Amino acid sequence: MGEFQLIERLTPFLAASADDVPVGHGDDAAVVEVDGRWVCVTVDVLVDGVHFRPDVSSMADVGWKAVAVGVSDIAAMGARPSAAVVGLARPGSLPESRVEELYAGMHAACRRWGVRLVGGDTVSAGALALSVTALGQVAPHRAVTRAGARPGDRLVLVGSLGAAAAAVALLERDMEVDEPLLAAHRRPRALPAAGQALARHGASALIDVSDGLGRDLAHVCAASGVRASVEAAALSLAEGVEEAAEALGVDVWDLACGGGEDFALLAAVPARGAAAAAAAAGASEGVPAAVVGTVVARDGDETAPRVALTLPDGSVRTLDGLGYDHYRRHEEAP
C-alpha cells in the first residue's frame, strides 16, 4: 500500500474544511482559524534511510532539511512561516553531541527563514525519527490551496528541478556526486518569499514540488478538476542534472520530473498576470522562474493523460504515474 492509499484510509479521522478549519487535511498545510486570524500548520516526519542517509547527511543537515520541508509547505500556501516545534525520537546510541548538531541545523534553517523554534520534545527510542511542525500566517481568505486552478491559467514554476533526485540516484549507485547536487539533497532551499509573491500576484493554486513535478502537478489537477500541459523546454533543470542523467543512463525528464525534494514552487496563475507573477517570485528569491505550461479543461475524457509534457522535439508524453512515494519506496525496498 502506497502513501496515498494509506492516507485515503485515514481520511475519515481527519478534519475536512469547515468554518473553523478554512483548509482541512490534504493540502500542503492545514489552516485553522484563531479568533479571526488564519494560522497554517503542517507536520513532516524525517526518518533515517528514507529521507536521509547518515553517511551522506550530517545531523546538522538533517535538522536543516526538516525545517526546510516544513517551511516549504507553509510557502506552498502563500503564507509566511513563523514558528516551529520539533519532536525527536532518538536512539540511545546517538550521542548528545549529535543531538546538539541536529538542533544547530534546525536553528540555522530557522534563522534563514525567520522562523522561531519555540519548543521540542526529545525522547529515547529504538530508531531516529524527527518530526517538525511548522506554523505560518496568512491573511484571512488568502491561503492558496491546490484546488483553485482553472482552465486557461498558466503554470508558473519557481526554482529548479532534479538536483536532489540526481544526487540520490548517483549515491544509490555509488557514483561520484558533484557538490551542488549534494548540497541540494543535504540542505534544500525553501522559497517562502516566492510563495507570498505568487499569492500576491493572484495565484489560483499552489503546491511545492516535493514528490516530483509529475506527481505534484497531478495533485493540483486532481484537487482542481483539471488537466495540465507542460513545455519541457521551459523547465529549469538544476545545474548538473543533464550530466547526471547521462551518467546514470536515465531519461533526463524522468529524472527531473519524477524525482523528489526539489522544493520548487508550482503555481497556477490567471494568464494575464502569469509572466509578472513568475518575474516577481523569481526575483524575490534570486532563483529561476518561468511560465512552463497551461491548465486545461478535463472535458470528461478520463483516458487523456492528466499531465502532458511536450518535449523539445515536439513529441508529447505523459507524466502520470511518475513521482516519488516515500512510503512505497520504503515498503518495496526494506
Add this chain to the structure above:
Amino acid sequence: MGEFQLIERLTPFLAASADDVPVGHGDDAAVVEVDGRWVCVTVDVLVDGVHFRPDVSSMADVGWKAVAVGVSDIAAMGARPSAAVVGLARPGSLPESRVEELYAGMHAACRRWGVRLVGGDTVSAGALALSVTALGQVAPHRAVTRAGARPGDRLVLVGSLGAAAAAVALLERDMEVDEPLLAAHRRPRALPAAGQALARHGASALIDVSDGLGRDLAHVCAASGVRASVEAAALSLAEGVEEAAEALGVDVWDLACGGGEDFALLAAVPARGAAAAAAAAGASEGVPAAVVGTVVARDGDETAPRVALTLPDGSVRTLDGLGYDHYRRHEEAP
C-alpha cells in the same frame, strides 16, 4: 544524561520569550503571536516501551493518549485546545488496520475535547514513534506560565494522583491491575475546562502533573523563584492507589507524588481566590479539586527543601528528587 540536562544543552537553539514569542520554550506550551492573537503550541512524542506497552495499550489507546498529553499541555497554559497534527513513524510490520486504529483513537480524543485533527504525516520507519502537535488559543496576555507563583499564593490541585503510576508499577511486576488504574494509564483524561477556569480565577502559575507532583511542582518553584509546602492530607489519591502501594510494598506518597502521567492540573492562586478557583475548576470537569498547599518565599536558603510535604502524622519530608524522567528511565534500563 537525563531529560533536563539534555534540554539545557539544547536551550541555545530554542527561542526564548520575546516580542513575537510571548512564551518561549520551557513551559508546558509555547505561545506565538499571530497578528495580535495568541496561539499556544506544544509537541509530545510517544514511543513504544517508554510511554506505552503494546501488550497493555491498544493502538487506539496510544492515539488517545498522544492527544490527551497535548491537550493537557494546552490546558496547563489556561488555553482552549483547538487543533492537532500528527507525525507517525511506523514500522513496516505494523498493518494498515492498526494505523487506522491509532487514528481512530486520536479522533475519539479530539472529539472528546473539541479538537480538530487537521493533518498528519505517516512514514515507514524502523520503530513506532508518534508525535502530536497540539494548538490552542488564549486571549493575549492571559496565558498562565510556570513562572508567576508568589509567596502566599495557595496551591490548587485539580484531579487525582497516582493511578497511572500504580498501573505501570503493577504491570512491571506482573501483578494484577484493577480496571480503573489501567484505564488511567491507557486513556488519560486531560482537564482543559479546569485549566481555563483556573486562569479565569486568577491563577498566577499553572502546570500539568505529567512527571509526578514532586517534579512538576519543583518546575513551578524553579521558574517562579519560590518554594512550596504541600499538605498530604489534602491531596486526592485516585481510587485504588493506597491498595496498590500496599500490594507493591512502596510508600503511598512516593507512588502518588513520584509517578508520572496523572495529567492533573496544579495551580498557584492568590490566597483570597484559591478556594473559589478550586471549586470552579473541579466543577468544570467533575473531578476532585482542593487547596493543597502554599507557596513560600525562598529566603536565600538553598539547603531547605524546594518542595516540602507535610504528612498526615505531622512529620515533614521533601519531594525534591522525586519524579519521573522518561529519558533517564529509558537510558538506565535499556
